[in-house]
Amino acid sequence: MHFDINSLINHFYHWLLTSGPKILLGIIILIVGLWLIRLFGKWSHGNMEKKNVDPTLKPFLVSVVSIILRLLLIFCVIQLMGFQLTIFTALVGAFGVAAGLALSGTLQNFASGVLILLLKPFVVNDNIITQGLEGTVTSIQIFYTIVRTFDNRTVIVPNSKLSNEVIINISREGKRRLDIVYKFGNAVDLNQLTQVINDTIDKEESILAEPTRRIGVSLLEKDGYTVLTNVWVNAHGYEDTRLRLMAALLQNIKGAGIKLDGL
Numbered sequence: 001m002h003f004d005i006n007s008l009i010n011h012f013y014h015w016l017l018t019s020g021p022k023i024l025l026g027i028i029i030l031i032v033g034l035w036l037i038r039l040f041g042k043w044s045h046g047n048m049e050k051k052n053v054d055p056t057l058k059p060f061l062v063s064v065v066s067i068i069l070r071l072l073l074i075f076c077v078i079q080l081m082g083f084q085l086t087i088f089t090a091l092v093g094a095f096g097v098a099a100g101l102a103l104s105g106t107l108q109n110f111a112s113g114v115l116i117l118l119l120k121p122f123v124v125n126d127n128i129i130t131q132g133l134e135g136t137v138t139s140i141q142i143f144y145t146i147v148r149t150f151d152n153r154t155v156i157v158p159n160s161k162l163s164n165e166v167i168i169n170i171s172r173e174g175k176r177r178l179d180i181v182y183k184f185g186n187a188v189d190l191n192q193l194t195q196v197i198n199d200t201i202d203k204e205e206s207i208l209a210e211p212t213r214r215i216g217v218s219l220l221e222k223d224g225y226t227v228l229t230n231v232w233v234n235a236h237g238y239e240d241t242r243l244r245l246m247a248a249l250l251q252n253i254k255g256a257g258i259k260l261d262g263l
Contacts, residue, residue, distance in 0.1 A: 026081040033073040041066045060117055063142045109143040112163035116140060121162075127171035127235060131157060134170075150239065171235035175208060178242055180229040180249065181218070188224075188258055190217070197229055200252045206241045208232040 041062050048061070117140065122128050126137050128147065135149035145162055147155045170176060184193065194215055201207055211232050218228035229249075233241045253260065 022081050026077040029080065030073065030077045033077070034070070037066055037069045037073065040069070059139055059141055060113065067142075106143060109159045112159035113140065113142050113145075115163050116145070116159060121167055122169050122172070125171075126169055129168040129170060130162060130165060131155075170238075174235055175232050176235045176238050177211075178207075178231050178233050178238065178245070180231075180242075180246060181226060182229075182249070182253070182260055183224055183226045184258070184260060185224040190225075190227075192256065193227065193253070193258055196252050196256050196258065197227075197249065200245070200248050201229075201231060204241070204245050204248065206233055206237060207245070208234070 044065065045059075045062050116122075122137055124137050124140060127135070128137060130147070133147060133149055133155055135147040135153075135155065137145060138148050138154075139146040140159075144156050144158050147157055149155060197215055198213075201213060207213070208231075213232075214228075214230040216228060217225050219226035231245070250260075
């Protein structure tokens with residue numbers, strides 16, 4: 001078989017003259033289009049902030065719109081380059097089936113993200129407990145949710161995990177009950193102890209007046225009794241208040257000459 005290099009060069013030259021400008025224009029449009037979509041995403045995010053759009057929706061909406069615009073841009077560029085969309089559509093369809101099977105988990109994460117935004121089991125800035133972790137929701141994306149733990153770790157949780165597992169939202173109600181338990185010997189006077197606890201609580205400004213505090217004996221034993229104290233605090237700042245109140249109670253109880261069991 002005779003290989004005609006000149007004929008091959010002529011065919012390539014002819015293709016370059018007829019299709020080259022379209023391909024070059026398509027590449028330019030693709031680069032400029034991606035740049036414009038990126039600018040549009042930044043503008044949309046800033047515009048939604050000015051209009052006080054729910055912070056939970058902002059990153060999700062920007063991501064969805066950006067993906068749709070990129071897909072439309074790619075289809076337009078392919079059409080402009082002169083490729084037959086019928087063949088391309090068939091290839092995309094076949095690829096889509098394969099990708100759908102391979103990325104079923106990813107699609108599930110997307111559907112779960114939509115459900116989270118619609119049902120709102122939590123929103124941005126809520127404190128939640130999930131997957132054995134406790135932290136603050138900082139962002140809800142298309143496929144995953146970002147949680148910052150209280151020791152400043154960033155945890156990325158797939159949305160399917162959050163829609164199919166138990167989630168404890170510890171800040172939605174705005175306030176939480178703080179329980180403190182101390183054990184004392186039978187020789188300790190309960191009235192004196194109650195007065196010390198009340199005085200300590202009165203000095204803690206972060207404790208809420210309503211619901212009313214409760215102080216009482218929760219357990220009686222042969223060698224002593226256990227006192228349970230219930231107070232209500234703001235959900236945000238719960239841990240700081242707990243540590244501060246427990247330290248103040250310990251100091252004031254010991255300062256009053258009352259001995260805790262075991263100390």
